Amino acid sequence: MATMESLIVTVNRIQRACTVLGDHGGDTNLPTLWEALPSVVVVGGQSSGKSSVLESIVGRDFLPRGSGIVTRRPLVLQLHKTERGLQEYGEFLHLPKKKFTDFSMVRKEIQDETDRMTGKSKQISPVPIHLSIYSPNVVNLTLIDLPGLTKVAVEGQPESIVQDIEIMVRSYVEKPNCIILAITPANQDIATSDAMKLSREVDPTGERTFGVLTKLDLMDKGTNAIDVLEGRAYPLQHPWVGIVNRSQADIKKNVDMIASRRKEREFFASSPDYGHLASKMGSEYLAKVLSKHLESVIRARLPGITSLINKSIEELEAELSHLGRSVAVDAGAQLYTILELCRAFDRIFKEHLDGGRPGGDRIYEVFDHQLPAALRKLPFDRHLSLQNIRKVVSEADGYQPHLIAPEQGYRRLIDGALNCFRGPAEASVDVHFLLKELVRRSIAETQELKRFPTLQAEIAAAASEALERFREESKKTTLRMVDMESSYLTVDFFRKLPQEVEKGGNPTSSSVDRYAESHFRRIGSNVYSYVGMVSDTLRNTIPKAVVYCQVREAKQSLLDHFYIQLGKKEGKQLAQLLDEDPALMERRQQCVKRLELYKSARDEIDSVLWAR
Numbered sequence: 319m320a321t322m323e324s325l326i327v328t329v330n331r332i333q334r335a336c337t338v339l340g341d342h343g344g345d346t347n348l349p350t351l352w353e354a355l356p357s358v359v360v361v362g363g364q365s366s367g368k369s370s371v372l373e374s375i376v377g378r379d380f381l382p383r384g385s386g387i388v389t390r391r392p393l394v395l396q397l398h399k400t401e402r403g404l405q406e407y408g409e410f411l412h413l414p415k416k417k418f419t420d421f422s423m424v425r426k427e428i429q430d431e432t433d434r435m436t437g438k439s440k441q442i443s444p445v446p447i448h449l450s451i452y453s454p455n456v457v458n459l460t461l462i463d464l465p466g467l468t469k470v471a472v473e474g475q476p477e478s479i480v481q482d483i484e485i486m487v488r489s490y491v492e493k494p495n496c497i498i499l500a501i502t503p504a505n506q507d508i509a510t511s512d513a514m515k516l517s518r519e520v521d522p523t524g525e526r527t528f529g530v531l532t533k534l535d536l537m538d539k540g541t542n543a544i545d546v547l548e549g550r551a552y553p554l555q556h557p558w559v560g561i562v563n564r565s566q567a568d569i570k571k572n573v574d575m576i577a578s579r580r581k582e583r584e585f586f587a588s589s590p591d592y593g594h595l596a597s598k599m600g601s602e603y604l605a606k607v608l609s610k611h612l613e614s615v616i617r618a619r620l621p622g623i624t625s626l627i628n629k630s631i632e633e634l635e636a637e638l639s640h641l642g643r644s645v646a647v648d649a650g651a652q653l654y655t656i657l658e659l660c661r662a663f664d665r666i667f668k669e670h671l672d673g674g675r676p677g678g679d680r681i682y683e684v685f686d687h688q689l690p691a692a693l694r695k696l697p698f699d700r701h702l703s704l705q706n707i708r709k710v711v712s713e714a715d716g717y718q719p720h721l722i723a724p725e726q727g728y729r730r731l732i733d734g735a736l737n738c739f740r741g742p743a744e745a746s747v748d749v750h751f752l753l754k755e756l757v758r759r760s761i762a763e764t765q766e767l768k769r770f771p772t773l774q775a776e777i778a779a780a781a782s783e784a785l786e787r788f789r790e791e792s793k794k795t796t797l798r799m800v801d802m803e804s805s806y807l808t809v810d811f812f813r814k815l816p817q818e819v820e821k822g823g824n825p826t827s828s829s830v831d832r833y834a835e836s837h838f839r840r841i842g843s844n845v846y847s848y849v850g851m852v853s854d855t856l857r858n859t860i861p862k863a864v865v866y867c868q869v870r871e872a873k874q875s876l877l878d879h880f881y882i883q884l885g886k887k888e889g890k891q892l893a894q895l896l897d898e899d900p901a902l903m904e905r906r907q908q909c910v911k912r913l914e915l916y917k918s919a920r921d922e923i924d925s926v927l928w929a930r
């Protein structure tokens with residue numbers, strides 16, 4: 319099994335990585351590792367002796383002092399035991415490689431670093447300061463010091479600070495992985511202790527709470543805290559630990575921590591009340607108990623943490639692949655990216671037309687249903703009514719009636735009827751709207767494009783402009799086909815018609831026939847069948863023209879113009895086309911950082927497990 323030291327050291331390293339990579343719990347909707355790591359959090363009311371306990375555990379004087387709320391950012395204090403005889407030093411994560419051997423400078427740096435984040439506003443901030451202390455006089459342990467719980471804001475501090483502190487402290491102690499070091503001064507009513515009240519709330523069974531009683535030396539003569547320390551007054555799962563820190567007077571006299579630890583030992587050893595508990599009292603003992611407990615908690619949680627890490631890596635990788643690679647910076651690569659995106663869109667658009675995706679079938683529907691139905695509905699009956707035929711034929715002949723066939727009359731009737739085809743011919747050009755809709759759908763379905771709203775809009779505009787051009791071309795062509803039908807009639811058709819004159823035999827009766835109803839009816843039926851023949855032709859050729867001018871062009875050269883314009887663009891303009899949604903860029907960055915964290919955590923844990 320991994321040694322106690324290596325387990326705590328591993329978690330220490332992961333905690334540092336968390337801070338470096340911005341994981342201090344809860345504030346983003348990213349998976350958090352910080353919250354899963356077991357840690358010891360020091361909680362207590364103002365002046366309860368928190369700083370003194372921490373300094374005593376470390377054996378050094380290094381925490382800021384002063385009136386009001388001094389601790390305004392969490393302080394993650396990682397203690398690393400070094401070999402006997404080595405020099406003690408502190409090191410901040412935000413100042414790597416700078417060794418602080420003068421601990422008064424550590425104090426100053428904590429103050430300065432607090433102000434850097436919170437300004438002089440005396441606000442609090444949840445971003446932790448990381449301090450490592452390397453010393454032969456410590457045990458491997460990580461402690462997190464939080465602002466003291468308070469009831470009133472002091473001058474210069476906003477009213478909200480009281481609540482803000484409580485919210486911050488709660489956010490730590492609520493995590494099931496948090497070991498609570500609840501500090502209560504013995505010279506105060508324990509029932510009103512802020513630390514105990516909070517820990518009771520979040521840890522009612524007392525499993526995670528270590529009760530610490532400070533200021534035992536300051537209790538009124540004749541009273542003692544035996545009931546508490548022996549676990550009767552306020553039972554917890556872990557034994558209470560009593561502490562005697564330096565008094566204000568000791569601090570003034572500069573009594574050093576080593577001397578103060580000795581004084582503390584003597585206090586318990588010589589105390590008539592606590593002598594029998596002496597081996598289980600004092601800050602040194604507390605440090606050892608905490609270190610041991612932290613190690614066992616880490617050991618128990620390790621499998622859970624490992625599976626959380628693996629799960630989160632998977633989630634983050636999936637999200638990153640969904641978000642796509644980050645955008646290239648040089649113009650060449652940007653142009654390449656844009657072309658790739660256009661091609662991805664084009665592929666989907668073609669699939670819609672060719673049938674891999676739905677939509678192309680609606681174009682066929684236009685040709686198969688809409689066009690034939692429109693052709694059928696043309697008002698030829700009205701145009702070729704007996705009355706109209708008589709009118710057109712008579713008018714065409716002028717003052718001199720026709721002799722054999724009413725040539726001009728036929729031509730005018732046919733011309734008029736063929737004119738009707740312009741409507742359906744133009745209407746079938748409306749395939750345009752189907753193509754436009756397919757462009758819209760294809761853009762929406764191109765996953766790669768989702769990140770680039772500007773490029774999406776540009777592609778949509780370019781495609782729409784191209785489709786507009788194709789539509790114009792198609793309209794000209796189909797109308798031209800109708801015009802072609804009227805400009806030269808199929809002579810054969812008329813040659814094959816039976817000649818009325820030849821049939822008659824009697825010239826007198828035939829001249830009478832020529833102006834009779836049956837004569838006009840025959841003309842009507844001839845024109846009708848000629849128009850029917852043309853209609854059949856157009857029903858076949860209009861779709862050919864539409865496909866040729868619009869669908870084929872859309873497939874082959876929808877974005878050709880756009881590509882030419884792209885080639886002329888400069889780096890800056892290309893970059894504008896690829897301006898991603900900033901929220902997305904931010905999210906990608908966060909995911910990348912978090913993934914880095916989880917991967918390094920996985921490596922850390924792997925290395926201790928392999929070292930077994």
Ligand SMILES: Nc1nc2c(ncn2[C@@H]2O[C@H](COP(=O)(O)OP(=O)(O)OP(=O)(O)O)[C@@H](O)[C@H]2O)c(=O)[nH]1
Pocket residue numbers: 362363364365366367368369370371384386388389466532533534535536561562563564565566567569
């Ligand atoms: N005599 C005696 N004085 C103590 C003891 N513990 C703390 N003090 C004194 O109590 C005062 C407050 O102690 P701190 O350690 O600063 O308490 P804190 O909880 O960190 O206070 P804030 O950071 O202001 O919230 C100091 O003057 C200490 O010297 C103790 O066990 N005995």
